[in-house]
Amino acid sequence: MAQLNLIGRTPEEIGSLVAPLVDRPFRARQVAHWITLRRACTFAEMSDLPKELRRVLDQHFSLAEPEVAARTASRDGSHKYLFRLDDGASVEAVAMPEDGKLTLCLSSQTGCAVGCTFCVTGALGAGRNLAAAEIVGQYRVMARERGPGAERINLVFMGMGEPLLNRVELGRALDVLTQCISPRRITVSTAGILPGIRWLGARPRRPKLAVSLNAPDQVRREHIMPITKRYPLVELMAELRRFPLERGRRITFEYVLIRDFNDSVEDARAVAHLLRGIPSKVNAIPLNEDPVWLPGLSEPESATVEAFGRALRDAGLTVTVRRSKGRDVAAACGQLKGQHQLAERKTADH
Ligand code: SAH
Numbered sequence: 001m002a003q004l005n006l007i008g009r010t011p012e013e014i015g016s017l018v019a020p021l022v023d024r025p026f027r028a029r030q031v032a033h034w035i036t037l038r039r040a041c042t043f044a045e046m047s048d049l050p051k052e053l054r055r056v057l058d059q060h061f062s063l064a065e066p067e068v069a070a071r072t073a074s075r076d077g078s079h080k081y082l083f084r085l086d087d088g089a090s091v092e093a094v095a096m097p098e099d100g101k102l103t104l105c106l107s108s109q110t111g112c113a114v115g116c117t118f119c120v121t122g123a124l125g126a127g128r129n130l131a132a133a134e135i136v137g138q139y140r141v142m143a144r145e146r147g148p149g150a151e152r153i154n155l156v157f158m159g160m161g162e163p164l165l166n167r168v169e170l171g172r173a174l175d176v177l178t179q180c181i182s183p184r185r186i187t188v189s190t191a192g193i194l195p196g197i198r199w200l201g202a203r204p205r206r207p208k209l210a211v212s213l214n215a216p217d218q219v220r221r222e223h224i225m226p227i228t229k230r231y232p233l234v235e236l237m238a239e240l241r242r243f244p245l246e247r248g249r250r251i252t253f254e255y256v257l258i259r260d261f262n263d264s265v266e267d268a269r270a271v272a273h274l275l276r277g278i279p280s281k282v283n284a285i286p287l288n289e290d291p292v293w294l295p296g297l298s299e300p301e302s303a304t305v306e307a308f309g310r311a312l313r314d315a316g317l318t319v320t321v322r323r324s325k326g327r328d329v330a331a332a333c334g335q336l337k338g339q340h341q342l343a344e345r346k347t348a349d350h
């Protein structure tokens with residue numbers, strides 16, 4: 001019989017699963033503490049539990065995390081991971097150190113059905129939802145390997161997949177992750193799934209929201225983000241105006257700059273107009289090019305990128321212009337996996 005995995009479960013769930021095996025209730029809490037807060041990956045290391053209990057737990061349960069299939073270091077200090085899952089599917093994640101903090105970019109699905117035209121994950125096509133254990137597992141492995149305590153870790157759901165199309169498992173994963181990481185240091189990024197945004201807004205320990213805007217009007221957004229047909233831009237903006245924000249909090253708008261498509265100063269002004277009245281900050285990201293998966297799309301000249309950022313600032317917005325971290329190891333959404341698939345296909349062709 002397959003052992004039950006305790007990763008991806010809340011301390012309460014772990015407590016009730018373990019309870020029948022322990023003689024005293026505090027033992028169950030100890031086990032939950034070891035797993036959730038101390039990120040233990042074996043029962044053997046739970047040194048304040050009786051040896052016999054550790055053996056029994058080991059017989060009944062597993063602490064299974066996704067396997068690291070590849071790790072690539074980038075010149076800028078970030079590390080890109082390719083995780084192999086139990087069914088052979090794979091996802092990528094990135095660990096980015098900055099100012100003594102570590103930001104971990106996590107995947108929520110093995111592909112993406114949303115199909116944005118500038119995104120390698122979209123080009124790879126639909127995948128399956130990750131289980132909470134697979135989401136939490138990415139965090140555990142990278143946090144263990146890359147160092148700091150949970151209090152210095154930020155999590156962003158900006159890897160592969162659309163997190164708000166995997167709400168059940170994302171919700172479970174957030175329940176676990178917010179045990180040790182403040183929801184203020186967790187960001188969920190979405191292409192604009194309206195029911196998902198409402199769902200997130202209604203959650204008790206609510207993470208921060210980032211929205212991939214990418215175009216200032218319905219026609220162009222629909223062109224690169226087909227989901228805009230289903231959830232039109234005006235409705236998205238109306239929903240965001242209703243999103244509950246605590247004092248001082250803002251919604252992040254990601255804007256991928258594509259040469260000669262959405263990168264003009266007029267476009268920047270249109271973005272500023274669209275965001276009026278919403279506490280926001282804009283993250284402008286020059287397109288991470290990929291001639292194989294995204295033929296014909298280029299990033300703008302750096303002067304164009306600067307002018308775009310300046311126009312947004314002149315309109316009173318807070319803006320960061322950043323290249324995606326780890327460009328030299330293909331860190332944009334889905335690109336590492338894209339390269340692996342390509343390599344596998346090439347091998348298969350020979
Ligand atoms: N599905 C979610 C989260 C994953 S995508 C979403 O779309 O928000 C995370 C971010 O990567 C998005 O803001 C997306 O616009 C950006 N992105 C995708 N492809 C990119 C590329 N080729 N270059 C730069 N950013 C890209």
Ligand code: SF4
Pocket residue numbers: 112113114115116119120121122123159160161162190191212333
């Ligand atoms: Fe999916 Fe986000 Fe990529 Fe769009 S940008 S295809 S929603 S992962």
